[in-house]
Amino acid sequence: MGQSVLTASGFARTASGELVCEGVSLETIAEAVGTPVYVYSSRAIREQFDALDRALAPVPHRLHYSMKANSNLTLLRVLRERGAGLDIVSGGELFRAREAGYSADSIVFSGVGKSEQELREALGADILMFNVESFFELEQLNAVAKSMGKRAPIALRVNPEVRVNTPHHYTRTGERGNKFGIPIDEALEAARRALAMPNLLLRGLDMHIGSQVFQLEPYRDGLDRLLDLYSQLRAIGASEIRYLDIGGGFAVTYEDEAPMDLDALAAALLPKIRKSGLSLIVEPGRFIVGNAGVLLARVMHRKRAGGKEYLISDAGMNDLVRPSHYDAYHAVEAVHARDTRSIVDVVGPVCESGDFFALDREVEDVDAGDLIVIRTTGAYGYVMSFNYNARPRVAEVLVDGDRFAVVTRRESYEDLVRLESQPLEWRTD
Numbered sequence: 001m002g003q004s005v006l007t008a009s010g011f012a013r014t015a016s017g018e019l020v021c022e023g024v025s026l027e028t029i030a031e032a033v034g035t036p037v038y039v040y041s042s043r044a045i046r047e048q049f050d051a052l053d054r055a056l057a058p059v060p061h062r063l064h065y066s067m068k069a070n071s072n073l074t075l076l077r078v079l080r081e082r083g084a085g086l087d088i089v090s091g092g093e094l095f096r097a098r099e100a101g102y103s104a105d106s107i108v109f110s111g112v113g114k115s116e117q118e119l120r121e122a123l124g125a126d127i128l129m130f131n132v133e134s135f136f137e138l139e140q141l142n143a144v145a146k147s148m149g150k151r152a153p154i155a156l157r158v159n160p161e162v163r164v165n166t167p168h169h170y171t172r173t174g175e176r177g178n179k180f181g182i183p184i185d186e187a188l189e190a191a192r193r194a195l196a197m198p199n200l201l202l203r204g205l206d207m208h209i210g211s212q213v214f215q216l217e218p219y220r221d222g223l224d225r226l227l228d229l230y231s232q233l234r235a236i237g238a239s240e241i242r243y244l245d246i247g248g249g250f251a252v253t254y255e256d257e258a259p260m261d262l263d264a265l266a267a268a269l270l271p272k273i274r275k276s277g278l279s280l281i282v283e284p285g286r287f288i289v290g291n292a293g294v295l296l297a298r299v300m301h302r303k304r305a306g307g308k309e310y311l312i313s314d315a316g317m318n319d320l321v322r323p324s325h326y327d328a329y330h331a332v333e334a335v336h337a338r339d340t341r342s343i344v345d346v347v348g349p350v351c352e353s354g355d356f357f358a359l360d361r362e363v364e365d366v367d368a369g370d371l372i373v374i375r376t377t378g379a380y381g382y383v384m385s386f387n388y389n390a391r392p393r394v395a396e397v398l399v400d401g402d403r404f405a406v407v408t409r410r411e412s413y414e415d416l417v418r419l420e421s422q423p424l425e426w427r428t429d
């Protein structure tokens, strides 16, 4: 049986062994919308949001969903109805956020390289806060704010230089020697400069230590460093700091890992935050949507070559790049459970050896035409997809109880060439 240990409530097996999303058969969705297609459970998204919200309830807090994990407008609206704010990393995300109805004051803007135009757009909209990552950005934002006759509210994103253990080194951002944030030993100086800039308003301290983080220790140690910095800042007259942003990164279950223990996290952090009198901000992305989504695909054929067996699915690395980009593990399950299993490579049709979802994995014996799901793909799935091999980007479907809707239509061939000019307008200046 394709038993799954995955925790999200949105997907379950019926008595006959069929994987369904809430009250909707994945078979029905595949028939109506085609494959490959991302399928999301709105219930699972709401439950994750609510669980985190409950765990943080003992202190004043704000949940700013990190929309780069999945920025679908309908998903954003589901979260807005729950009371979420957003963490954005680009002008394009600001645009999407506004399209989804978020008020500017529910938005914080992170990112290691913000363009002047992006700063202008966000400041013009009156967002809650800029998470500033460098001395350069302090100067730049101060100048932009001055030219607009405004004061920009900021938090300093500090790199607390804690040891973080994530599945891949690409997803560690809070250790010494990476591009993110202001090194902890320069943070006091950065704050001094910010306090001296007339068009900045220092409202918070911020960190984001990595993604898919299981342990509490890096959060606890990072928080201690931020709080230590906070008392030094108070001593030099910083009086407007209200927010302590501990970033996102809370882990979800891909295989059989224990997910982030929210109660333990709360117990480790909240007493310190309460004592500081500051409001807590968190920026979870993956935690909210990761397990709420699957990539539903069809097996095109099975192939034996060089002593190995391959399952070739109609989804490819361009639809889900995490296995190839991060060596990420994603569970692969048959929609209709099978009793027998074999060891196979699950691959896609793209002309790249890196086009795989699972290597030497024991999976259920599915045949050509059968449906499979690649699980825990609600985060960093569709948003990282691309058009390599001129493959149209897939559709996204949201399930709500016993109904479903296409929330992003599948791209057409025409969409693939829409932005390319013809006839050409040659110019020399």
Ligand SMILES: *Cc1c(COP(=O)(O)O)cnc(C)c1O
Pocket: 066, 068, 069, 087, 089, 110, 111, 208, 210, 211, 212, 247, 248, 249, 250, 283, 284, 285, 286, 287, 379
């Ligand atoms: C990506 C990112 C997040 C969210 O990370 P998750 O691992 O998806 O929770 C939060 N804050 C910042 C600044 C980020 O870049």
